Amino acid sequence: MGSERIRVTYGVTAPASEIQARALAIALEQTVELPERLVPRGFIRDEVVGHIEHISERAPGVHEVTLSYLVEAAGGELTQFLNLLFGNSSLQPGVRVLDVQLPESFLRQFRGPRFxxxxxxxxxxxxxxxxxxxxxxxxxxxxxxxxxxxxxxxxxxxxxxxxxxxxxxxxxxxxxxxxxxxxxxxxxxxxxxxxxxxxxxxxxxxxxxxxxxxxxxxxxxxxxxxxxxxxxxxxxxxxxxxxxxxxxxxxxxxxxxxxxxxxxxxxxxxxxxxxxxxxxxxxxxxxxxxxxxxxxxxxxxxxxxxxxxxxxxxxxxxxxxxxxxxxxxxxxxxxxxxxxxxxxxxxxxxxxxxxxxxxxxxxxxxxxxxxx
Amino acid sequence: MGSERIRVTYGVTAPASEIQARALAIALEQTVELPERLVPRGFIRDEVVGHIEHISERAPGVHEVTLSYLVEAAGGELTQFLNLLFGNSSLQPGVRVLDVQLPESFLRQFRGPRFxxxxxxxxxxxxxxxxxxxxxxxxxxxxxxxxxxxxxxxxxxxxxxxxxxxxxxxxxxxxxxxxxxxxxxxxxxxxxxxxxxxxxxxxxxxxxxxxxxxxxxxxxxxxxxxxxxxxxxxxxxxxxxxxxxxxxxxxxxxxxxxxxxxxxxxxxxxxxxxxxxxxxxxxxxxxxxxxxxxxxxxxxxxxxxxxxxxxxxxxxxxxxxxxxxxxxxxxxxxxxxxxxxxxxxxxxxxxxxxxxxxxxxxxxxxxxxxxx
Structure with missing residues (x-):
């Protein structure tokens, strides 16, 4: 299941010393909502939890963090996609959704504009x-x-x-x-x-x-x-x-x-x-x-x-x-x-x-x- | 029509010299969406346009602006109430909804929590x-x-x-x-x-x-x-x-x-x-x-x-x-x-x-x- 993943780049206000931990916290928050030590090993830990794909510094104290999520985690629904994209993390200060890359298998679930x-x-x-x-x-x-x-x-x-x-x-x-x-x-x-x-x-x-x-x-x-x-x-x-x-x-x-x-x-x-x-x-x-x-x-x-x-x-x-x-x-x-x-x-x-x-x-x- | 009005207090980031104009701009934006000079005289200008009820300075460069709107402008619908409260003004920087006072005639249109x-x-x-x-x-x-x-x-x-x-x-x-x-x-x-x-x-x-x-x-x-x-x-x-x-x-x-x-x-x-x-x-x-x-x-x-x-x-x-x-x-x-x-x-x-x-x-x- 799930070779294709949704990629989301967040702008995260955090110093370099904390950015790895912040990235992981978002990856957990947007999926399993558990501390890492409680996440079951295997499929859930390996696939369901967001993957940290890339972190780069954009300005002092501001980083771009690219995470990826299983397409299946969106459950084929636009409502759950928004949840996955920015549900709980919207409630934390210093996080912004900058960019979203959607794989073909996800896009095919949507008809898009009729005209x-x-x-x-x-x-x-x-x-x-x-x-x-x-x-x-x-x-x-x-x-x-x-x-x-x-x-x-x-x-x-x-x-x-x-x-x-x-x-x-x-x-x-x-x-x-x-x-x-x-x-x-x-x-x-x-x-x-x-x-x-x-x-x-x-x-x-x-x-x-x-x-x-x-x-x-x-x-x-x-x-x-x-x-x-x-x-x-x-x-x-x-x-x-x-x-x-x-x-x-x-x-x-x-x-x-x-x-x-x-x-x-x-x-x-x-x-x-x-x-x-x-x-x-x-x-x-x-x-x-x-x-x-x-x-x-x-x-x-x-x-x-x-x-x-x-x-x-x-x-x-x-x-x-x-x-x-x-x-x-x-x-x-x-x-x-x-x-x-x-x-x-x-x-x-x-x-x-x-x-x-x-x-x-x-x-x-x-x-x-x-x-x- | 409409002796009762919905009162909304906005926090507005603006200096004292501009606050009267900002308050009027919000009152127009949230209702008729027209420059004041184009608003028809009579009922629309007197009642439909938001009234400026009160302005006070909260901190240097930040004011509290209380506007009031006709209950009927919400058209008895929660969706239109949100529109009236903060539809277009949500798109302008430096405006926050701080408090809302709802008259009885408005509240009676809602059942509220069942339990x-x-x-x-x-x-x-x-x-x-x-x-x-x-x-x-x-x-x-x-x-x-x-x-x-x-x-x-x-x-x-x-x-x-x-x-x-x-x-x-x-x-x-x-x-x-x-x-x-x-x-x-x-x-x-x-x-x-x-x-x-x-x-x-x-x-x-x-x-x-x-x-x-x-x-x-x-x-x-x-x-x-x-x-x-x-x-x-x-x-x-x-x-x-x-x-x-x-x-x-x-x-x-x-x-x-x-x-x-x-x-x-x-x-x-x-x-x-x-x-x-x-x-x-x-x-x-x-x-x-x-x-x-x-x-x-x-x-x-x-x-x-x-x-x-x-x-x-x-x-x-x-x-x-x-x-x-x-x-x-x-x-x-x-x-x-x-x-x-x-x-x-x-x-x-x-x-x-x-x-x-x-x-x-x-x-x-x-x-x-x-x-x-």
Whole structure:
């Protein structure tokens, strides 16, 4: 059993004199959760306990520790994979997941993005150039007001018009009324333009409501779905993405996940959280905060995310990097230089600021992107 | 609409000259996600946007900012409540959720712990004194070996014998075989002792598997369930806890949640994550890393968790603080001084170290706790 192993590189804050012991402690913590002297000899000690593959100093007092785990220890489940990757060790200070190498036998257990970058282009009818997304907001508007926004934006050529992630089932815009109105509005615009603009319904919700909302959204004509893995768990996204009776592009929102990346000595590297894990979860477009906006992500961190979304990953399709948050026409050149064309730009508030005529504002954005 | 508001106190790293602008930025980010000048006048600007209730300096360059949000903005859902509490702001450096005050009209939307501290005591038949929990490990053992451990531990008087959180559905101990064997072993011990020891099955799993595993565990005789909200989402726990056809005590494991607490200037205060959110999710016993063990939590942080588990919270029952991780007989006195009797001690590896005769080891622990 288990010739192939999952390799995880952790950044560990510890002096050279302690790093061997820290590495072993993580290898035990993430698997058998026992002191070494109590680990049964044979298969468990030799195979189940994490192997220390490599240790190197990265900076004074900071080491890179590569451990490997049996593929079978993940039990074929994304939930248990997260456990194995960083379950208990997430609770210890000075440990960060920097990189993950997944063998083919592990990757084959996942379908990955159903559409991916290329499939999304086909679905949207946009073979080249950057894709464009915006968000319906603010919370507090009625379904009719949100639908009118959606219509204007679709008329202006935006590819994906999504619910703001805070639009759920509030009394002033109940889920079904909102989704039905917005889906119909985008389809009406499509009949006028001949384009294939997509309304993406936010279906993030209670465990017991979620599948009902997914089915309703599909029947009402929403042609993509938005889910927040921080709120519902990564495997919930995988289940929805993998379901052939749904078969809609899946957008992932970073809400409530920030604590996993903002401290440089804890959590996960940006590319692991917003790239690799999203692809395992079957996400077609991974939304994350862009550099230079109102979030603190650096350009390097954002490039790491884009690379992790697009890099080869066995049989799994690439997913579309979708930077957003404080995007403006004035930082478009910097974004183009960073991301090139294999990207979906998410402009929310910045688009509303361009003009109160949203169709006009959308055309202005597309023109600036060379998409008009 | 909405005379009652949810109050959230954030710790914000910012100088006094910027704190008013930062507070407003969070109030906008967590609700309408628009620059202030674009927010529609009237209900949205006056009620939906977070109100700045209070700002005070806590230390040079660190402020406490209390904002309030409409109860209706949470849309009656735990997922959307997390969004409102700390969705996008989690992605900005220097913001931490320190405290949450929930009005009665919000709390009434949640059932909370089905058993709670007192109900758990009744269920276990232990009216006074600390409760005791242990974990079946290591990963890699067969169902038969785990069941034999469970039998020995139950014979020795342990109240709750749970799966280690890494035991899921690995090929060497498939879920159904393990759960059936362990549940039967604990019941066999109960027939001999006349006690009510409980086997808690780890049902953390794929979205599509989870309810099947819950039903199987109940039918096989597991009398409690273990779930990791970091892996499956807090609302999944609430759904299982609230289900009258399940009606088993629910234990919560902190796996993969550490990034939410380990950085003092990001994430959530310990009591919010391991106390308040757990009670909203209907958790009966909240497991968290104890001070003085192999995790870095301080005694003060652990006391904050225990208080948040037990303090009055409108109609919601208290949940049982369950510290574990590196617990030994040698630190028992310090734990007793910290927690008193309203606690469940989780001793895993430490118990296995006491003796290879697990029944004897269990008796030794209970005796040290004054429970023999």
């Amino acid at each position: 991916g970058m290329k499939g999304l282009r086909d679905f949207l009818g946009v073979p080249t150039g950057p894709l464009v997304q915006t968000a319906l907001k603010p919370m507090g508007l009625s379904p009719e007001a949100l639908a009118e926004m959606a219509y204007q934006l679709a008329l202006g050529g935006i590819d994906i018009i999504k619910d703001d992630h805070g639009l759920t089932n509030q009394p002033w815009a109940p889920f079904e009324a909102r989704v039905a109105a917005c889906a119909a509005a985008v389809e009406r615009a499509n009949r006028e333009t001949g384009r294939r603009a997509v309304y993406a319904a936010n279906v993030t919700s209670d465990f017991r409501q979620l599948e009902r909302r997914v089915r309703f959204a599909k029947e009402a004509g929403a042609r993509a779905l938005l889910l927040g893995p921080g709120l519902v768990g990564f495997d919930t996204l995988r289940a929805i993405a993998d379901d052939d009776s749904i078969a809609l592009p899946l957008l992932s929102h970073p809400t409530w996940l920030g604590s996993h990346v903002v401290s440089p000595s804890a959590g996960h590297a940006h590319g692991v959280l917003f790239g690799l894990l999203q692809r395992l979860a079957g996400v077609d477009a991974s939304i994350y905060p862009n550099f230079g906006g109102r979030f603190g992500f650096s350009q390097e961190e954002c490039q790491q995310i884009a690379s992790a979304c697009l890099a080869p990953m066995g049989p799994l399709r690439p997913c579309c990097p979708t930077p957003g948050g404080g995007m403006r026409l004035s930082n478009l050149e910097a974004m183009k230089a960073c991301y090139g064309d294999e990207v979906m730009y998410l402009m929310g508030g910045g688009l509303l600021e361009l003009s109160s005529d949203l169709t006009q504002a959308s055309r202005q954005l597309l023109s600036a992107l060379g998409r008009s | 709670g501290m007192k109900g758990l005591r009744d269920f276990l038949g232990v009216p006074t004194g600390p409760l005791v929990q242990t974990a079946l490990k290591p990963m890699g053992l067969s169902p038969e070996a785990l069941a034999e451990m469970a039998y020995q531990l139950a014979l020795g008087g342990i109240d709750i014998i749970k799966d280690d959180h890494g035991l899921t559905n690995q090929p060497w101990a498939p879920f159904e075989a393990r759960v059936a064997a362990c549940a039967a072993a604990v019941e066999r011990a109960n027939r001999e002792t006349g006690r009510r020891a409980v086997y808690a099955a780890n049902v953390t799993s794929d979205f599509r598997q989870l309810e099947r595993r819950v039903r199987f565990a109940k039918e096989a005789g597991a009398r409690a369930l273990l779930l990791g909200p970091g892996l499956v989402g807090f609302d999944t726990l609430r759904a299982i806890a609230d289900d009258d056809s399940i009606a088993l005590p629910l234990l919560s494991h902190p796996t993969w949640l550490g990034s939410h607490v380990v950085s003092p200037s990001a994430g959530h205060a310990h009591g919010v994550l391991f106390g308040l959110l757990q009670r909203l999710a209907g958790v009966d016993a909240s497991i968290y890393p104890n001070f003085g063990g192999r995790f870095g939590f301080s005694q003060e942080e652990c006391q904050q968790i225990a208080s948040a588990c037990l303090a009055p919270m409108g109609p919601l029952r208290p949940c049982c603080p369950t510290p574990g991780g590196g617990m030994r007989l040698s630190n028992l006195e310090a734990m007793k001084a910290c927690y008193g009797d309203e606690v469940m001690y989780l001793m895993g590896g430490g118990l296995l170290e006491l003796s290879s005769d697990l029944t004897q080891a269990s008796r030794q622990l209970l005796s040290a706790l004054g429970r023999s």
